[in-house]
Amino acid sequence: MTSPDRLLRRLEWHVVRRLHGRLQGSYRTVFRGSGIDFADLRSYAVEDDVRHIDWNVTARMDEPYVRQYLQDRELTAWLVLDLSASMEYGSRQAPVGHQSGRRPSLADPDGRAGQGKESVRTELAVSLARLFSHGGNRVGAILYDNAHRTVLPPGTGRTHVLRLARLLETPVDARSRDRRPTDLAAMVHLAAATIRRRGLVFVISDFIGEGDWASALTRLAQRHEVVAIRVVDPAELEIPDLGLVLIEDAETGEQVFADTSDPLFRQRFRDQVAAREAALAASMSHAAVDAHRIGTDADLTQALIGMVRRSRGRRR
Secondary structure: OOOHHHHHHHHHHHHHHHHOOOOOOOOOOOOOOOOOEEEEEEEOOOOOOHHHEOHHHHHHHOOOEEEEEEOOOOOEEEEEEEOOHHHHOOOOOOOOOOOOOOOOOOOOOOOOOOOOHHHHHHHHHHHHHHHHHHOOOEEEEEEEOOOOEEEEEEEOOHHHHHHHHHHHOOOOOHHHOOOOOOEHHHHHHHHHHHOOOOOEEEEEEOOOOEOOHHHHHHHHHHHOEEEEEEEEOHHHHOOOOOOEEEEEOOOOOOEEEEEOOOHHHHHHHHHHHHHHHHHHHHHHHHHOOEEEEEEOOOOHHHHHHHHHHHHHHHHO
């Protein structure tokens, strides 16, 4: 396992240095503080947030107007991080499905080969924390699974980011895990109860779990600017043909044998994936959050640049 300091130095060199100025948490960035001080009114555009419509002016002018606010030049960003067992999965460490197994290694010098979801989550969190704190903005974190909840109060600077890296690199004792599906709604509710002041919230998860998390996410987005980043492994979207294998649900421990070479099984799997993807997309759309998907085989720098470009396109 890579030490937190070595991990941070590698990410600073391979990711943060290349992205500096693109994702900083300041008034110039696509991810920005909304502010609370009223500045002006202007005509509504299709891409505008309907929550900013001034209904009194709209009624008088007989056309929609939105309120504009002075943007905060200093921003508090929060990272809501899913530490559940399903995040430990990586297709290089187990053949198929949401299987439990060894925690993936971060020892690869370039940081891209053999990534598991847990590793990608850690690299995303540390990179975003360093990008925002480098600009003088404060970053806090909420680390969650059913049995373990840790809140890192907002702070800034490299030392603060190292604290986050150490927390994420501390193994969770498998024997103390709650062997139920992750209560994602409780995770989002915890974020809403913890984050009092309006800010920018990144929810980094595979969104595998139970609970009405979509409604909770909708309420969180009514107060904060929310960015949902879903981490997926390619084997979760297209099952490899490995013959007869034992599949284990990492969250509940339930096991079942499956013939991955069976065409009927593969088609059922594809149908289930398509239904899940559609349901997730609908939930994210209903919550009105910026939703992104990052694969464990993706280049982290390019994935973050793509997030910025897509977010800019939606906000124009």
